[in-house]
Amino acid sequence: MIRILLLSSMFTYVYGANLIMMQAIWRHGDRAPGDLPYPKDRYNETYWPRGWDQLTNKGIWQSVELGIWLRQRYGATVLPIFNKDKVFILSSDSERAIETAQGVSAGLFPPVDDRVWESSYLRYWQPTPIQTAYGTIDALLRPTKVDCPAYDLANEQEESPIAAQINSEYGQMFKWLQNTTGMESIDFWNINDLYDIQRELDHNMPQPSWLNQVFNGTTIMDHIRELKRITRNQEFNSPTKAKFRGGYLVNEFLKNMEDFKANKTEKNVMMYSSHDGTLSALLYALNVSNDQLVPYTATVLFELYDDDTVQLFYKNTTGTAYPLAIPGCLQICPYSNFLALLENVRVRSLDALYSLCGTYNSSTSSRAVATTTTPHS
Ligand SMILES: *[C@@H]1O[C@H](CO)[C@@H](O)[C@H](O)[C@H]1NC(C)=O
Ligand SMILES: *[C@@H]1O[C@H](CO)[C@@H](O)[C@H](O)[C@H]1NC(C)=O
Ligand SMILES: *[C@@H]1O[C@H](CO)[C@@H](O)[C@H](O)[C@H]1NC(C)=O
Ligand SMILES: *[C@@H]1O[C@H](CO)[C@@H](O)[C@H](O)[C@H]1NC(C)=O
Ligand SMILES: *[C@@H]1O[C@H](CO)[C@@H](O)[C@H](O)[C@H]1NC(C)=O
Ligand SMILES: *[C@@H]1O[C@H](CO)[C@@H](O)[C@H](O)[C@H]1NC(C)=O
Ligand SMILES: *[C@@H]1O[C@H](CO)[C@@H](O)[C@H](O)[C@H]1NC(C)=O
Numbered sequence: 001m002i003r004i005l006l007l008s009s010m011f012t013y014v015y016g017a018n019l020i021m022m023q024a025i026w027r028h029g030d031r032a033p034g035d036l037p038y039p040k041d042r043y044n045e046t047y048w049p050r051g052w053d054q055l056t057n058k059g060i061w062q063s064v065e066l067g068i069w070l071r072q073r074y075g076a077t078v079l080p081i082f083n084k085d086k087v088f089i090l091s092s093d094s095e096r097a098i099e100t101a102q103g104v105s106a107g108l109f110p111p112v113d114d115r116v117w118e119s120s121y122l123r124y125w126q127p128t129p130i131q132t133a134y135g136t137i138d139a140l141l142r143p144t145k146v147d148c149p150a151y152d153l154a155n156e157q158e159e160s161p162i163a164a165q166i167n168s169e170y171g172q173m174f175k176w177l178q179n180t181t182g183m184e185s186i187d188f189w190n191i192n193d194l195y196d197i198q199r200e201l202d203h204n205m206p207q208p209s210w211l212n213q214v215f216n217g218t219t220i221m222d223h224i225r226e227l228k229r230i231t232r233n234q235e236f237n238s239p240t241k242a243k244f245r246g247g248y249l250v251n252e253f254l255k256n257m258e259d260f261k262a263n264k265t266e267k268n269v270m271m272y273s274s275h276d277g278t279l280s281a282l283l284y285a286l287n288v289s290n291d292q293l294v295p296y297t298a299t300v301l302f303e304l305y306d307d308d309t310v311q312l313f314y315k316n317t318t319g320t321a322y323p324l325a326i327p328g329c330l331q332i333c334p335y336s337n338f339l340a341l342l343e344n345v346r347v348r349s350l351d352a353l354y355s356l357c358g359t360y361n362s363s364t365s366s367r368a369v370a371t372t373t374t375p376h377s
Contacts, residue, residue, distance in 0.1 A: 016307075017305035017306055017307035017309060018077070018305060018306045019074070019077045019078055019303055019304070019305055019306075020078070020260075020268060020304055020305060020306050021078065021256075021257060021260050021268040021269070021270075021302075021303070021304035022074055022077075022078050022079070022268070022269050022270075022301065022302070022303055022304075023253050023256060023257075023269075023270040023271070023272075023301070023302040023303075024070065024270075024271045024272070024299050024300070024301050024302075025249075025271070025272040025273075025274055025278070025279065025282065025299065025300050026066060026100070026104070026271075026272070026273060026274070026279075026297050026298065026299040026300075027274060027275060027276050027278070027279050027294050027295070027296060027297060027298050027299075028055065028059065028063075028094070028096040028097045028099075028100040028273065028274070028275065028296065028297070029055055029056075029058070029059025029060060029061070029062035029063045029096070029100050029103065029296050029297050030055070030056045030058040030059035030062055030199075030202060030296045031053065031054060031055055031056060031059055031096050031199065031296075032045075032048035032050065032051065032052055032053060032054050032056060032199065033048070033052060033053075033196035033199050033200070034052055034053050034196065035052055035196075037193060037194060037196035037197050037199075037200070038181035038182060038183050038193065038194060038197075039181065039182030039183060040180070040181055040182040041181075041197075041200075043200055043205055047205070053094075053095070053096065054095060054096055054099075055095070055096045055099045055100060055103075056203070058202070058203070059096070059099075059100065059103075059296065059297075060099070060103050061103075062100075062103075062296055062297040063099070063100040063101075063102070063103025063104050063106075063107070063297060064103045064104070064106055064107040065107060065297075065318070066103075066104050066107065066297045066299065067103065067104040067105060067106060067107020067108035067109075068107040068108070069107075069315070069319065070104065070107070070108050071107065071108050071109075073321070074269075078268055078269050079108065079269055081109075081112065081115075082109040082115075082126070082128055084129070085266050085267070086266055086267055086268055086269055087128075087267070087269045087271070088131070088267050088269065088270050088271065089101055089105065089128065089129070089130045089131065089271045089272075089273070090130075090131045090132065090133075090140075090141065090270075090271070090272050090273070091130055091131070091132045091141070091272070091273035091274075092132070092133075092138045092141035092142045092273065092274050092275065092278070093132050093133055093136070093138060093142075094142070094275070097141070097273040097274055097275065098130060098132055098273065100273050100297070101130045101271075101273035102130060104271070104273070105128045105130065106124070106125050109126060109128055110124050110125070110126070111123070111124075111125070111126040130273075139248055139350055139353055140248060140249055140252060140272075141249075141272055141273070141274040141275070141278055142274065142275055142277075142278060143244075143245045143246065143248065143249065143277065143278060143281050144235070144245065144275070144277035144278070144281070146353075146357070147357070147359055148244055148353075148356075148357035148358075148359065149357060149358045149359065150244065150356060150357050150358045151241065151244035151245065151357060154238075154240045154241055154244070155234075155235060155241055158234070158238060158241070159234055162188075162230070162234060163187075163188040163189070166188045166227070166230070167187050167188050170191075170223070170227070172215075173215045173216075173220070173223065174186040174187060174191070176215075177194070177220070180210050181194065188227075188231065191224065191227045191228075191231065192227070192228050192231055192232070194224050195224055195225070195228040197211065197221065197224065198221075198224075198225065198228075201221075228293065229291075229292065229293050232276070232277075232280065232293060233280065233284075233289070233291055233293075235277065235280070235281075236277075236280045236281045236283075236284040236285075236289075237284055237289070237291070238284075239287075239345070241284070242281060242284035242285040242287075242345065243285060243344075243345050243347065243356075244353075244356065244357065245277070245281035245284075245285070246281035246282045246283075246284060246285030246286075246345070247285055247345050247346055247347035247353070247356075248347040248350070248353050249278065249281065249282050249285070250282065250285050250286065250342055250345055250346055250347075251346045251347055251348050251349075253270075253302050254338075254339055254342060254346060255348075256270050257302070257304050257310070257335070257339075258339075260304070261304075261335075276293065276294040276298075279294045279298060279300060280294055282300060283300065283314070285345050286312070286324070286326055286342070286345075287326060287327050287345075288312065288314070288324040288325070288326060290314075292316075294316070295316050295317070298314070298315065298316040299314075299315045299316075300312070300313070300314055300315075301313040301314075301315065301321060304335070308334060308335045308336075309332050309333060309334055309335060310332075310333050310334075310335055310338040311323065311331060311332055311333070312324040312325070312326065312331070312333075326338065326341055326342065327341070328341045329341055
């Protein structure tokens with residue numbers, strides 16, 4: 001296959017390498033809030049047909065659309081038809097991530113020819129296996145749930161001056177919001193609860209007028225969005241934090257490429273269904289984050305070519321895959337450079353992760369059970 005890349009308006013060149021492996025990791029689709037966003041909110045669980053925390057109809061559409069997009073991009077190369085020996089799909093054990101994987105799969109693998117098993121309305125769908133890890137700690141796909149004291153310490157040190165600054169700058173607004181929302185107290189640590197209002201806005205649910213009230217030149221809702229962005233990114237935005245939360249996942253993608261190149265596996269389409277925190281951690285670990293929140297079904301793509309190069313993309317909006325270059329390399333990056341540049345951030349095993357975190361128990365090699373309350377969405 002020949003791919004034409006528009007490098008600038010000045011010239012084009014023909015990139016003649018063949019894609020031999022693709023890896024993708026996405027965030028689940030649009031979801032319901034995890035709980036009533038604030039005590040005085042009128043939209044209780046009855047307004048969310050599948051219940052708190054679950055994928056919405058909109059989220060199902062987004063997943064299917066991602067599957068269709070992936071089919072258009074890869075159908076002629078690594079994804080001609082579903083082949084169990086080549087394709088692997090792993091989801092975190094959250095319902096919305098598993099369902100998103102099902103939606104993507106429905107868009108990506110419509111049955112054709114002798115795989116059509118039903119001729120009426122189900123003819124566009126066939127089941128595909130989706131691996132998950134029920135009830136286990138998902139260090140790979142839900143790293144924000146992993147108990148990691150060393151991370152907590154690093155995070156606390158970096159976060160506390162920022163928290164103090166925000167609590168003082170926004171003190172007045174937080175007090176006002178307490179009264180308005182009925183929340184007992186509001187500060188840096190829980191202001192994010194109000195971001196669930198965004199999920200209502202995404203569903204055109206009419207809102208009280210106080211959301212548009214202006215504080216210091218900006219509407220309350222815009223402040224809530226910006227505070228969510230700051231507090232969320234604060235969990236991952238330094239090399240230390242990014243390694244704790246994203247290093248094991250970086251290893252997964254690199255190891256998959258190594259195994260494939262060493263003929264240890266035939267699998268050349270690896271797909272992972274996960275959460276915003278997972279993608280944020282990964283983007284910061286790769287040091288390519290745009291410091292924005294990760295939208296629903298946003299996807300990071302790793303492509304390996306037969307001329308020994310790797311390309312990275314971030315598809316965060318409908319239809320656009322933004323090329324990303326890790327620091328120290330061009331966007332079309334030689335495979336060995338790609339691996340070498342990421343060596344430091346790589347966490348090569350679960351035991352290495354637990355040992356880094358300070359939860360490794362040498363007498364049993366058992367792992368601490370996830371207990372942190374870090375949100376994930
Ligand atoms: C939600 O609120 C409506 C009234 O707006 C009420 O009829 C319903 O029982 C409530 N549902 C739950 C689950 O609390
Ligand atoms: C209020 O506005 C000023 C001027 O734009 C800005 O410097 C400051 O950070 C704002 N404070 C808050 C809490 O938004
Ligand atoms: C508290 O909020 C109510 C509306 O929910 C408003 O009528 C009242 O004036 C507010 N009180 C203060 C002290 O802001
Ligand atoms: C990204 O790289 C820059 C130098 O290129 C460094 O200053 C920064 O700390 C790195 N960030 C992360 C999250 O690794
Ligand atoms: C993997 O298999 C291919 C095709 O059979 C071969 O050309 C290549 O040398 C093998 N690579 C390794 C590392 O064994
Ligand atoms: C998507 O990512 C690109 C590249 O980082 C950025 O320019 C753009 O603003 C992002 N858009 C959204 C909606 O996140
Ligand atoms: C390690 O595991 C053993 C056996 O379960 C237990 O007795 C011990 O307290 C654990 N040590 C730590 C540091 O968790």
